[in-house]
Amino acid sequence: MPKLRAHNITITLDGYATGTDQRLDAPFGDGVDGLHEWMFAALRARDEGDEGAAGIDADYVELGDENIGATIMGRNMFGPVRGAWQDESWTGWWGDNPPFHHDVFVRTHHLRPSLPMKGGTTFHFTDEPAETVLRRAFEAAAGQDVRLGGGPTTIQQYVRAGLLDELHLVVTPMLAGKGVRLFDNWGDEIDGYQVAEQVSSAAVTHVRLIRR
């Protein structure tokens, strides 16, 4: 059975997956500068052939792309525009050729036409229920797994709906103080998850949560 998986979801020591006041020049908002620095550093090291420095961090990042055929994300992860779209000029943070290369379902109450990009990525904007969006994503993935990209609000929703099978979490040693906490609003569904693995690099701690 194909799975719904979230990967490389990074939280601060005090639990935040994003800061406050997300905007064009601060995609993660204030207070969380450097949240994903562990990831960039690991991928840089791998690019430069420095396997010692790339280590398990780079392995985990790459695992997040394996056997993924479609992605679901929240509208706030797609971009900094809030409310009604003024126009259709915003096409995501990722440039002309986004690194997905498959169908990406963006959950929003503000619909707009599907947006085909170079390299096989197409963004679809949908206000359908979580289950319906997931069914469409599984169809698009044609037997592969579906990635739940984030942000934290979207992850909380899929957890509460009982639909998230795996969560690879990364705890990075910094404090944010405010923002959206990954582990708020899970309700009783939190009891449905167990820690399947916990491994630390010099930089961060990786944890894999699996739905029982």
Add this chain to the structure above:
Amino acid sequence: MPKLRAHNITITLDGYATGTDQRLDAPFGDGVDGLHEWMFAALRARDEGDEGAAGIDADYVELGDENIGATIMGRNMFGPVRGAWQDESWTGWWGDNPPFHHDVFVRTHHLRPSLPMKGGTTFHFTDEPAETVLRRAFEAAAGQDVRLGGGPTTIQQYVRAGLLDELHLVVTPMLAGKGVRLFDNWGDEIDGYQVAEQVSSAAVTHVRLIRR
């Protein structure tokens, strides 16, 4: 200058330092069974001379006792009794000869006479302001540091008062879902702390936060 230090404060992945409904047969309440298992396992291994298994976890535990001359704790850490004391039969979780061997200041609105125990520990019950209690503890410590024992509510109060110099935090790979979060109610004081060290064992991640 002597410092106020908290050590071995253990939180779940979702941030809880204690569960709900603390009581005689569940000192940490529900939902956090095994929170300190990393600590017991490390100390057992050290006792048995198995230094490989004791490792840095046991080192960190012992660091928490070094150069400590007095302890401050909240009344809920002292015991499961809530509200007015029915009598003075409760003398703490730690038996006749508690492992402190110095003055321990218990913050409570329900005063009772000081309680001298075997081995040099005396429990003092006080409703004085955080600063006053700390001043008394520094006097009792006679030049050594003071330990802030917990629980999380008491730690939050000393953080907000700007009085906690060091916090050694341990993140253990489990989920609680409810209880008291260590990192709630820090207010702007959170910006006053920086991560001085982060080291992981096979079991847990240790983080040292230092006040700038």
